[in-house]
Amino acid sequence: MSVIVEDPSVRTPLVLGGHTFESVSDAVCAPVEQKAPKWWIASFAVAVSLLSLMLAMLGKLVWTGVGVWGLNNPVMWGWDLVGFVFWVGIGHAGTLISAILFLFRQKWRTSINRFAEAMTIFAVMCAGIYIAFHVGRVWVAYYLFPIPNSMAMWVNFRSPLMWDVFAVSTYFTISLLFWYVGLIPDLATLRDRAVTKTRKIWYGIFAMGWRGANRHWQHYERAYLILAALSTPLVLSVHSIVSFDFAVSQLPGWHTTIFPPYFVAGAIFSGFAMVVTLMVIARKLFKLESFMTMHHLETMNKIILATGTMVGYAYGMEFFIAWYSGNPYEGFAFVNRAFGPYAWAYWTMISCNVIFPQLFWFKKIRRSIPAMFVISIIVNIGMWFERFVITATSLHRDFLPSSWFYYSPTWVEVCQFIGSFGLFLTFFLLFLKYLPAIAISEVKGVMPEADPHHHHGGVH
């Protein structure tokens, strides 16, 4: 088959390398069962150091107060909110892959969904840290929940910030449950392959006594389908509600109806870029190339191209509406965004998010590992800048020119953000070492041999 023109009537095989059911288990379980490689120990040490950096910064914040951050009077949201939206957005690709592509019967998702869902959970944890600590007095973060208290005080349910608390906590809980349900049959695989007592006990407990009975599979598959059907509107609602944090306020540059779809597209865009970045590394290090194939990477790059173009459209449409509305404040906010003191951030965002992903129109680039690795990182830098541009540029020149100010972060904010990658990577590395990175039972289910009407060696 030519590399450039594929025959669309022939399905690209999802598992390469002539695997049998048994060799799939062997290949996926190998990283879990072998001793941790040197690179793993080295990266884990780096990740834990970064995590400690984040904890130290949070300690400083709690000890001293939010004054350690560079926030000032008009700019009361800075890297804290940028970090929150950045991380929660990254999480969305995992749910998209696990739920939406499942409903659309996109079978190629099976070898990457476990990986992407893990990314979702750890990214939402990073986002949750930001949400909890940005309130300033973290020891009263429970005020965010409607809990009866001695002050007879209750939360304001009309506030989008309140909606966000419910959206993010529901999202985290459902993602965790979805992930765990998917893991159960594979934990049972690890339990049955275990050679040490420790593994047998721990995987045994978490596998809950799964034994592959068809009556169990029946309820299991139904539960999985329902969770996918619930997660699909959930993931769309979560980033819509995150965008309401901005859009429901009456600030020029935030108060726009395009925000919910634009945030969702951006979230998927950044999340897929993160999946590509992580997958390019992991498939190489764990020799999982026959499951995470070039076909998978190329398909994801196409989604990055599509969502990147949507984001570019949203940038353009925001400007058009700012002009078309005839509202001088709205117009000013956008001209200031592109040509004001933060123009450097705006044009970084535009080039990273709108220009570079367009290279994926070329099949050669879509299928080149180094190119996609670089572009996926550029996209995530761009999406970080998008949140920064939205947050900082809309705030720093408010309605009263006498209060205009420029915001730049302090070293505490920068180190906390760098440290949040430590939290993410620590959990991700633990996941790669102790859990199957690929959904074993699902991959077996999409192999041609799994179809009871498949003819061994027969001609189709």
Place this chain on the structure above:
Amino acid sequence: MNSNQPIGLLAEFLSPAAVLKAAETLRDAGYRQFEVYSPFPIHGMDDAMGIKDSVLGWIVVTCGAIGLSSALLLQWWVSVVAYPIVTSGKPLFSFQAFVPICFELMVLLSGFGAVFGMFALNKLPQLYHPLFRKKSFLKVTSHGFFVSVDSDDPRYSQVETADLLRSIGSVGIETIED
């Protein structure tokens, strides 16, 4: 516990097709108390075994309805009864603003219903099962396909059932002891 009491037969098969055919044969022979085990769900097995559709959906709908109504009740009670404060000039019961949380709690409780309902229907966790004592059964989560026939089944006979399973291509038959 008497370890010599036979409670059924365990028969191994080599492929999804073979185990599907075995299930159809057992169903047509009038067996009801039998189970198929496989490393992944096999398409068409529910029909082949003659088992009814999962009732999980009804559990989830019930949980979702509870989530939705309790979210609405909570927001109404807090905003109108317990802490009636006018914000942004909106009415105390401004249901439009309550929609997002109603939705989220509906999804949350439906999710609990789906996961814990599935556990309940499957009687999980069940950390001990007689089959776990079978060495050959270890491969069921990797590449093994099995059928077990329960001795409670009226059609069950230690010899004839084994013969039937062998005649439809089982490659190994064992007795399951309690």
